[in-house]
Amino acid sequence: MTITAEQVKELREKTGVGLMECKSALQEARGDMEAAIAVLRKRGLASVAKKAGRETKEGLIGTYVHNGKIGVMVEVNCETDFVARNAEFQTLVKDIAMQIAASDPRYVRREEVSEETLASEKDIYRVQARSTGKPDDVLDKIVAGRMEKFFAEVCLLEQPFVKNPDISVKDHVAGHIQKMGENIHVRRFVRYRIGD
Amino acid sequence: MTITAEQVKELREKTGVGLMECKSALQEARGDMEAAIAVLRKRGLASVAKKAGRETKEGLIGTYVHNGKIGVMVEVNCETDFVARNAEFQTLVKDIAMQIAASDPRYVRREEVSEETLASEKDIYRVQARSTGKPDDVLDKIVAGRMEKFFAEVCLLEQPFVKNPDISVKDHVAGHIQKMGENIHVRRFVRYRIGD
Numbered sequence: 001m002t003i004t005a006e007q008v009k010e011l012r013e014k015t016g017v018g019l020m021e022c023k024s025a026l027q028e029a030r031g032d033m034e035a036a037i038a039v040l041r042k043r044g045l046a047s048v049a050k051k052a053g054r055e056t057k058e059g060l061i062g063t064y065v066h067n068g069k070i071g072v073m074v075e076v077n078c079e080t081d082f083v084a085r086n087a088e089f090q091t092l093v094k095d096i097a098m099q100i101a102a103s104d105p106r107y108v109r110r111e112e113v114s115e116e117t118l119a120s121e122k123d124i125y126r127v128q129a130r131s132t133g134k135p136d137d138v139l140d141k142i143v144a145g146r147m148e149k150f151f152a153e154v155c156l157l158e159q160p161f162v163k164n165p166d167i168s169v170k171d172h173v174a175g176h177i178q179k180m181g182e183n184i185h186v187r188r189f190v191r192y193r194i195g196d
Numbered sequence: 197m198t199i200t201a202e203q204v205k206e207l208r209e210k211t212g213v214g215l216m217e218c219k220s221a222l223q224e225a226r227g228d229m230e231a232a233i234a235v236l237r238k239r240g241l242a243s244v245a246k247k248a249g250r251e252t253k254e255g256l257i258g259t260y261v262h263n264g265k266i267g268v269m270v271e272v273n274c275e276t277d278f279v280a281r282n283a284e285f286q287t288l289v290k291d292i293a294m295q296i297a298a299s300d301p302r303y304v305r306r307e308e309v310s311e312e313t314l315a316s317e318k319d320i321y322r323v324q325a326r327s328t329g330k331p332d333d334v335l336d337k338i339v340a341g342r343m344e345k346f347f348a349e350v351c352l353l354e355q356p357f358v359k360n361p362d363i364s365v366k367d368h369v370a371g372h373i374q375k376m377g378e379n380i381h382v383r384r385f386v387r388y389r390i391g392d
Contacts (some may be wrong), residue, residue, distance in 0.1 A: 061264060073269070
């Protein structure tokens with residue numbers, strides 16, 4: 001079993017254990033990283049390894065709570081801490097959190113919608129469209145149009161921006177990317193409603 | 197296919213559609229609630245059904261963000277809005293959010309730990325214990341003790357309360373249950389760290 005220097009380095013970063021021990025643990029685990037961590041822990045060398053790898057992204061975590069009953073947390077990444085501390089960037093993050101509280105998206109972007117959900121939505125729209133008696137050759141077009149509406153309803157980045165519904169959230173973010181000269185990435189969010 | 201009045205009522209609450217339509221949709225869906233919602237949507241009767249059932253629980257959503265880099269959101273339920281608006285309850289929720297930010301639990305309570313994780317932890321502790329040369333008959337006891345330590349590390353309610361490490365978070369919550377005369381339930385939390 002050949003263990004690469006890359007693997008040894010990754011295990012070392014994850015556990016803080018010496019290189020030779022990491023190599024031997026990886027050999028014992030036949031290259032499986034998780035198993036190698038378990039090997040080191042069994043040898044008493046690595047403590048419960050909470051350490052993730054070095055953080056490679058900057059950004060800001062924003063929250064918004066409405067009346068204590070609806071809460072949102074969102075992570076927005078940028079390239080430097082300089083931008084993360086910028087007041088305009090902080091306002092952007094706050095606005096995105098408020099957007100999520102108000103508009104209840106289910107996804108950040110359409111790529112996150114599962115194949116299963118896509119198929120089920122398309123099926124529903126097709127049956128609805130067929131019931132109107134429209135000819136078959138326009139059904140596909142109708143379904144495609146309804147899917148775009150679906151994405152605009154459930155995907156944060158495609159929703160109309162609550163503070164300026166003429167543009168999408170994506171457009172609003174794009175404006176900040178241009179203004180600040182750094183890439184900005186809405187990474188993840190979570191929205192709680194009491195009792196949901 | 198017999199559809200119960202209960203099922204009809206549940207579908208009506210979920211969709212706001214009339215009773216007779218709900219009953220016929222349930223019959224078509226052979227009693228499957230999700231399928232019946234799809235039937236109603238195909239008939240154009242139910243819009244994308246975001247409405248959950250009536251909220252049965254009160255409580256508060258709390259957040260805590262440390263330096264913009266670590267964020268926590270937690271839902272704590274109680275029985276009445278009266279308690280949810282109580283300042284002491286609100287402090288409790290804030291303290292729990294700070295606890296999560298500081299101590300990084302993975303679960304609310306030990307019942308949430310998967311069988312797989314339990315087995316893997318036990319295995320690691322058993323091998324560690326065996327390597328000390330201790331006799332077999334005390335290994336179980338050692339492993340059980342290590343598991344308790346594991347729970348106290350990864351389960352929010354079993355962690356030492358950061359503001360008073362002599363008691364657990366569970367004890368701290370129990371004190372408030374007694375004081376306020378209402379059940380209090382830490383339901384869920386999420387913790388983000390930038391770049392994790």
